Amino acid sequence: MHTRQLLDREDIRRAVTRIAHQIVERNAGVTGLVLVGIRRRGLPLAHRIAAALLDIERHSVPVGVLDITLYRDDLGLRGPAPIVHATSIPVDITDRTVILVDDVLYTGRTTRAALDALSDIGRPARVQLAVLIDRGHRELPIHADYIGRVIPTARDERIETLLVEIDHAEDRVVLVRSEA
């Protein structure tokens, strides 16, 4: 198994800061925004973007969490059901701008599930997508509005994001290639 580090802690910090600046620019401020992190690693990233937005705009943006397990299209195809964790969004998303946050954008199926879940919860004015890594190989017509880093990958490679809040290890993104 080969592993190669793609991003270190500083790279991730800079990427989050840049995404926050782009969000402010694109939305002309932060009024009416809600950050919604997709479980699990989208949530700490959403909190980090909110902290950066607070620094830039002196205005706090609410952060929610979305569990998309019940919207997956592969239940029963991959063995035992995944545990369903809480979805909790502290404000009504109707007529607001929701920024979905995830660590890696790959096939787009997770984003599709998240969009379905959001539309059951409310009717946002618009939805934007922020990801730390875009690794390509989309299977659905979905793209990200804010991207930390584009990393071309092969399908048999894996991207691992480690975030201190969840993994209790120093922040980093690694590319893992299993030897055939």
Next chain:
Amino acid sequence: MGEPAIVPGGRRHVLDLDDFAAEEISAVLETARSMQEVLGRRIKQVPALRGRTVVNMFFEDSTRTRISFEVAARALSAAIVNFSARGSSVEKGESLLDTVRTIEALGADVIVIRHAEAGVPQLVAHAFGGSVINAGDGRHAHPSQALLDLYTIHARFGSIAGLRVVIVGDVVHSRVVRSGLWGLTTMGARVTLVAPTTLLGPAAYWHATWPEVTVTTDLDRAIDGADVVMALRLQQERQDAGLLPSLGEYRRRYAITAERLARAAPHAIVMHPGPMNAGVEITPEVATAPQSVIEAQVGNGVAVRMALLYHLAGES
């Protein structure tokens, strides 16, 4: 976070709680909490079980359990078919297992079954290629009721271990009690069963399976400091069978009244699996008091049954 990523247990059927470890019960309760959130959304339906078919086979009358499973299946986008024993081929003499094979051939994924005979769900589970959920069989088991009771207790207290739970009424004939005892003792509650001798059964019977349970005929003593007081429905047929001198006598010694409830812990909750005989095992005043979570139990039942249906779906 340390939470398991997948549902533990790897189970195909839910026949009783005797084969549920604490970890699996906790997983069901956690999933049920997420389901409760779904039930509070603008659109109270998720696509998780789209394309699956759940068949309700109720050979005993039930309104709340049958409808609860029906609402749960619909909220998960499964198709639900209500099989009615009356007017079916079972009446024409088709055997139960033939009927089950027919239902399987018609494409059912899950059978939810209630039957007056203990053990019928097991029998069906052997014959059926999908999953079986026992919705009550004779005096044997009623696992989804026990789980919704655990959920209700957990929602109020944040944990179950160490709580003092008093169950009062017709315990010897009760499937709710048997499944409840498995769940409550597995989760570490201290349970006391209270009933007149004729409805209590011998202590040795209970202790053979649940050595830690307390058994008594004295409600006034048992209720002292209790955290949870659960009243059971008193069936009219028990009196007809001569197991009770009179309803008045039963009421005097075993009804949950405001005076008795005052002896329980100040934070105590009152539960009842329904349907209630208000004025017999519980006074109408207590049934609607702030301590009563009887209505919450019904709502929680949907979330817990969604969790069970969802957990089984991962295995098909």
